[in-house]
Amino acid sequence: MTAAAMQLAATAAAGGGWEATAMQVLSDEYQAATTEAVPAGEPAATRRYFRRYEIRAAALPPAAEAVACSKGCSYCCHLRVSAPAHEVFLLADALLAMDDGAQRAERLARLRENAARVAAMDRQRHWSTPLRCAFLGPDGACGSYESRPSSCRRYHSLSAQACKASFDAPQDLHSRIRLSTPQLVFDMAQYLGFRRALSDSGLDTTQYELNTALCEALDDPQGSRDRFRRGQRAFLQAAVTAEGEHAV
Numbered sequence: 001m002t003a004a005a006m007q008l009a010a011t012a013a014a015g016g017g018w019e020a021t022a023m024q025v026l027s028d029e030y031q032a033a034t035t036e037a038v039p040a041g042e043p044a045a046t047r048r049y050f051r052r053y054e055i056r057a058a059a060l061p062p063a064a065e066a067v068a069c070s071k072g073c074s075y076c077c078h079l080r081v082s083a084p085a086h087e088v089f090l091l092a093d094a095l096l097a098m099d100d101g102a103q104r105a106e107r108l109a110r111l112r113e114n115a116a117r118v119a120a121m122d123r124q125r126h127w128s129t130p131l132r133c134a135f136l137g138p139d140g141a142c143g144s145y146e147s148r149p150s151s152c153r154r155y156h157s158l159s160a161q162a163c164k165a166s167f168d169a170p171q172d173l174h175s176r177i178r179l180s181t182p183q184l185v186f187d188m189a190q191y192l193g194f195r196r197a198l199s200d201s202g203l204d205t206t207q208y209e210l211n212t213a214l215c216e217a218l219d220d221p222q223g224s225r226d227r228f229r230r231g232q233r234a235f236l237q238a239a240v241t242a243e244g245e246h247a248v
């Protein structure tokens with residue numbers, strides 16, 4: 001465990017309350033991201049961010065309410081997923097680096113099919129249309145687990161039954177899935193710490209719809225990364241997720 005994670009565990013164990021622990025998570029992440037040798041936003045920095053994310057999650061005591069998520073349960077992998085550009089680039093790299101050519105081609109085909117479907121829908125329609133993520137394997141597990149976006153990482157349901165009910169009735173946008181509040185708060189705090197480091201560097205923090213953004217990252221790898229490094233919007237065609245919009 002890192003020194004920061006040990007300090008964090010001590011704060012949580014001392015009963016400092018969620019607010020204190022969340023503020024510490026945010027501040028630790030911001031510190032770590034801004035003192036990295038690699039500039040925030042580069043793939044190596046995103047990988048290290050995700051590594052810190054895992055160390056921090058392991059350092060905190062389990063939440064009082066048990067999380068229902070388990071490998072193979074994938075209802076949430078049919079929802080609209082959002083990701084910032086630097087996470088999209090990491091996922092694009094992971095996709096291109098796949099050794100199994102047939103699997104890579106199959107995943108790319110599914111991704112393009114999904115992107116075409118998303119482009120033909122408005123957001124409201126997408127919310128109520130289950131779309132199987134291109135990375136979801138036949139075993140119901142994420143096929144790019146190490147590189148999955150932070151939005152996927154912070155989705156911790158307290159009821160698999162509620163997830164199934166929502167999946168079975170996608171048009172019911174009023175269905176409610178209770179998420180683990182402490183995990184959501186700490187995950188968001190870490191996400192915001194890194195996002196602040198990106199923002200300080202003048203980099204794009206827009207949340208993009210995953211399928212359309214990934215296709216653009218693959219179709220225009222140089223242009224999208226150049227725009228990102230210049231502090232511009234990385235993706236010009238991808239669907240954008242508005243602040244506060246309900247999306248995974």
Ligand code: SF4
Nearest residue numbers: 077133135136142152
């Ligand atoms: S990237 Fe992985 S975890 Fe996220 S929606 Fe797709 S399959 Fe699920």
